[in-house]
Amino acid sequence: MTTQAISVPRPEAGFGDGPRGGGFGSLLRAEWIKFRSVRGWVIGMILAALLTIFLGVFAAANANIGCQINGGPPKSGKACLPYIPHGPGGEIVTDSFSFARQPLTGNGTITARVTSLTGEHADLNGGPAQVGSGMVPGLAEWAKVGIIIKQSTHQGSTYAAMMVTGRHGVRMQYNFTGDTAGMPGAVSAAHPRWLRLTRSGDTITGYDSADGTHWTQVGTVQLTGLPSTVQVGMFAASPGYTVTQNSFGGNSFAGGPAQATGVFDHVSLAGGAPSGAWTGTTVGGGGPAGAGPGPGGGSVPFTRNGGSYTLTGSGDIAPVTPGPGGGLPTVTIGQSLVGVFVGLIAIVVVAAMFFSTEYRRGLIRTTLAAAPRRGAVLAAKAVVIGAVAFVTGLVAAVVSIGVGVPKEENSGQVLLTASVLTEVRVIVGTAAMLAVAAVFAVALGAILRRSAAAITIAVVTVVMPFLLTALNVVPAGVGDWLLRVTPAAALAIEQSVPRYSQVTTVTSPVRGYYPLSPYAGFAVLCLWAAAALALALVMLRRRDA
Amino acid sequence: MSTAVQTQPAPTIATAAARGASLRHTLHAEWTKLRTVSGPAWLLLGVAALTIAVSTAAVGATHCPQNLTCPVDTTKLSLTGIQFGQAVVAILAVLTVSNEYSSGMMRVTLAAMPRRQAVLAAKAILLAALVLVAGAVAVFGSVLAGHLILPGHGFTAARGFHPVWLSYGPTLRAASGSVLYLGLIALMSLGVAVIVRDSAVSIGVVLALLYLFPIILSFIGNEHWQHRLERWTPTVAGLTIQDTTGLRSLVITPWAGLGVLAIWAAAAMLAGGLVFRFRDV
Numbered sequence A: 001m002t003t004q005a006i007s008v009p010r011p012e013a014g015f016g017d018g019p020r021g022g023g024f025g026s027l028l029r030a031e032w033i034k035f036r037s038v039r040g041w042v043i044g045m046i047l048a049a050l051l052t053i054f055l056g057v058f059a060a061a062n063a064n065i066g067c068q069i070n071g072g073p074p075k076s077g078k079a080c081l082p083y084i085p086h087g088p089g090g091e092i093v094t095d096s097f098s099f100a101r102q103p104l105t106g107n108g109t110i111t112a113r114v115t116s117l118t119g120e121h122a123d124l125n126g127g128p129a130q131v132g133s134g135m136v137p138g139l140a141e142w143a144k145v146g147i148i149i150k151q152s153t154h155q156g157s158t159y160a161a162m163m164v165t166g167r168h169g170v171r172m173q174y175n176f177t178g179d180t181a182g183m184p185g186a187v188s189a190a191h192p193r194w195l196r197l198t199r200s201g202d203t204i205t206g207y208d209s210a211d212g213t214h215w216t217q218v219g220t221v222q223l224t225g226l227p228s229t230v231q232v233g234m235f236a237a238s239p240g241y242t243v244t245q246n247s248f249g250g251n252s253f254a255g256g257p258a259q260a261t262g263v264f265d266h267v268s269l270a271g272g273a274p275s276g277a278w279t280g281t282t283v284g285g286g287g288p289a290g291a292g293p294g295p296g297g298g299s300v301p302f303t304r305n306g307g308s309y310t311l312t313g314s315g316d317i318a319p320v321t322p323g324p325g326g327g328l329p330t331v332t333i334g335q336s337l338v339g340v341f342v343g344l345i346a347i348v349v350v351a352a353m354f355f356s357t358e359y360r361r362g363l364i365r366t367t368l369a370a371a372p373r374r375g376a377v378l379a380a381k382a383v384v385i386g387a388v389a390f391v392t393g394l395v396a397a398v399v400s401i402g403v404g405v406p407k408e409e410n411s412g413q414v415l416l417t418a419s420v421l422t423e424v425r426v427i428v429g430t431a432a433m434l435a436v437a438a439v440f441a442v443a444l445g446a447i448l449r450r451s452a453a454a455i456t457i458a459v460v461t462v463v464m465p466f467l468l469t470a471l472n473v474v475p476a477g478v479g480d481w482l483l484r485v486t487p488a489a490a491l492a493i494e495q496s497v498p499r500y501s502q503v504t505t506v507t508s509p510v511r512g513y514y515p516l517s518p519y520a521g522f523a524v525l526c527l528w529a530a531a532a533l534a535l536a537l538v539m540l541r542r543r544d545a
Numbered sequence B: 001m002s003t004a005v006q007t008q009p010a011p012t013i014a015t016a017a018a019r020g021a022s023l024r025h026t027l028h029a030e031w032t033k034l035r036t037v038s039g040p041a042w043l044l045l046g047v048a049a050l051t052i053a054v055s056t057a058a059v060g061a062t063h064c065p066q067n068l069t070c071p072v073d074t075t076k077l078s079l080t081g082i083q084f085g086q087a088v089v090a091i092l093a094v095l096t097v098s099n100e101y102s103s104g105m106m107r108v109t110l111a112a113m114p115r116r117q118a119v120l121a122a123k124a125i126l127l128a129a130l131v132l133v134a135g136a137v138a139v140f141g142s143v144l145a146g147h148l149i150l151p152g153h154g155f156t157a158a159r160g161f162h163p164v165w166l167s168y169g170p171t172l173r174a175a176s177g178s179v180l181y182l183g184l185i186a187l188m189s190l191g192v193a194v195i196v197r198d199s200a201v202s203i204g205v206v207l208a209l210l211y212l213f214p215i216i217l218s219f220i221g222n223e224h225w226q227h228r229l230e231r232w233t234p235t236v237a238g239l240t241i242q243d244t245t246g247l248r249s250l251v252i253t254p255w256a257g258l259g260v261l262a263i264w265a266a267a268a269m270l271a272g273g274l275v276f277r278f279r280d281v
Helices: A002-007 A009-020 A023-036 A039-061 A333-337 A340-361 A363-370 A374-410 A420-448 A451-470 A476-485 A487-494 A518-542 B002-007 B009-035 B038-060 B074-078 B082-103 B105-112 B116-153 B169-196 B199-219 B223-231 B234-242 B254-278
Strands: A093-105 A108-122 A135-137 A144-150 A159-165 A170-174 A178-181 A193-200 A203-209 A216-222 A229-237 A258-270 A279-283 A303-305 A308-313 A316-319
Touching: A023 A039, A023 A374, A039 A333, A039 A340, A039 A374, A039 B199, A093 A144, A093 A308, A108 A144, A108 A159, A108 A229, A144 A193, A144 A258, A144 A316, A159 A193, A159 A203, A170 A203, A170 A216, A178 A216, A229 A258, A229 A316, A333 A374, A333 A420, A340 A363, A340 A374, A340 A420, A340 A451, A340 B199, A363 A374, A374 A420, A374 A518, A420 A451, A420 A487, A420 A518, A451 A476, A451 A487, A451 B082, A451 B199, A476 A487, A476 A518, A487 A518, B009 B105, B009 B116, B038 B074, B038 B082, B038 B116, B074 B116, B074 B169, B082 B105, B082 B116, B082 B169, B082 B199, B082 B234, B105 B116, B116 B169, B116 B254, B169 B199, B169 B234, B169 B254, B199 B223, B199 B234, B223 B234, B234 B254
Parallel strands: A229 A308
Antiparallel strands: A093 A229, A093 A279, A093 A316, A108 A135, A108 A193, A108 A258, A144 A159, A144 A229, A159 A170, A170 A178, A193 A203, A203 A216, A258 A308, A303 A308
16 A cells, blocks of 8 residues: 555656656657557548659540651650750740841940731631631730841840730839839820830840830840840730630630731931841741741841831740640649549548548547646647658659659650759659648548548648649639639749740649749648647547547 | 259349349348438438538639629629538448448348348448439528529629529539539548548548549649649549639539549549458458
């Protein structure tokens, strides 16, 4: 009896010491042992990584691009790709347009008045159309005519341009990615637009004016490496006409070729040694994106009527974006991560079970008897499952991209490259997203105590908004809204290409576009996980085990 | 000994007599089990509430301004909620079986009713009946929401949009087909749950079947494969039953699509039945 009476305080002292002294570390160790000693959970995590990799590589390897050029032998894969120009910034660009040019040596200024911008495009209601037949009047949103100073007629060379556009008023654009707004409104004979570009060394300054006397500076840009002799002149281009401007079906895409015609007068070139004669050139074939050979060639008919010039062109001067608008079979590194959805389900299943199984077997009573600080138990579980999910996701993402991307390129798709930092963000971000989703599921498991409901909520809130948006089940506005407020917002961390406002494109998540910026989207999921953890903590403290 | 010999025939007769009534008894037992816990009732309510809420939200958020053409299948839009409701149906179906396994109740059930096929059949019949009732409520509410809201948002008959109401043939087909769709999802989930037993893993597998296929298919670059696989995907094929416009561009005709889902459900139930019959509890 006495020995028993003495022995009672000892375990109590040890009990009190545990959480304080050995503390959180030993709790973590306990939870880690629980995790690794359940074979099914370990297998589940390995399966999550394997399925992610398998599906990503399967989807990547499945593209099959074939072609037959000029009746030659059928080719496939990379052989089908046309010449792909790269801009000064290294990005893949479209650079094909009609160019009425002459050389300019040294500093100088080009001025022109645009009195008309018209165009025609394929009749989208009248079945398939080609340039030359089945065209109806109309302007593509980013049809553009104006003046340009360009290093050479080589595709992808550095440039700066002032232009009037189909729907976006006057713009100053440079080096494919730069875009500054000038005067708003459409151009017409009653409302002409005066445009001016001035070169001073490497600096190009753009001006616009409504009357030719009062000029407003639109922007100024440094074009590094501009040679002393450059090509200046008038240009016209029009990307394919699409119905994505339809405010309802922002995701649905229907498009066809288009061309734009600009009428210029009061054209003057000051400074340098202008030769006086305009040469018509079709840069990049002038056709749809990437259709032409490398350097510019071929003459473009432009008509001169007194002091007035009329120039017609098709093509675009812009970065290539994912989606059908660019005319190239493009992929992004995020697209070989499609398997993450499978990995997510597997990880969420394990994470939800990690907590809810303790209730089923009554182990929770033992756990809480050993570690009475319930918040610490919840935290330890979240840390352990989050770390396991992070490592699993990291391995899966690295292998998916490492194996999948080369397969995509070999199959003849054009990878829209991203900087190393962006690639690291996509890979680490994917792993972090899986980790936070696992924490979200653990918290739901603690709140609901039932794995089926916890898993369903965690999976459906991440997968469904993506699915509804990607498959156009809901209107684009609703889809964007869903991808902003639901845990699915975190998928934005996989976006590897910037969104260019000066290119009409399909901003579907399948193409790698999300409405939120990567970190903002990730923060939304973190908020959901934090809210679930807080609720779990409250419930865990209030409820009996 | 002699008494034992005499009593021998009696149970045989009793069993023979019971055989006819056994499915009825099994049904009654399963009904009692379902009725006396609160979970299934809440989940059925959840199917109807979630479906109607999501459908109403989707319909309410969709406008067709003047002078724009809106490529919208108004009936399919009104039935958007089914995409979410099916997840709740899946939970209900999985829990019907896996709860019995996790609590050990399955041993009692099979001791009381040793004819396992009858037990599974009773579960399937009851589940399907309940889901069909809840699904009918859900679909009717969704169609009603579309019927009341869409004309006010620009989707009028004058602009060529067909009425979202059951008197219009294709809408009636889409609505009744959606109810059947939920029933088949329930049976497919039940089959998976019987095979897997554990609720967490079962629901993971079922959710993957429901939601993963369409996502992965949308990423496959090869259109030939994409088209071929979509025809055999339970949800993509099954949900073609909701389409009322652009039927020619569908990967599979609506009723054939529902048939594909029925094949999935039948295969899952058949596999589940075999496993259930020959496996220890």
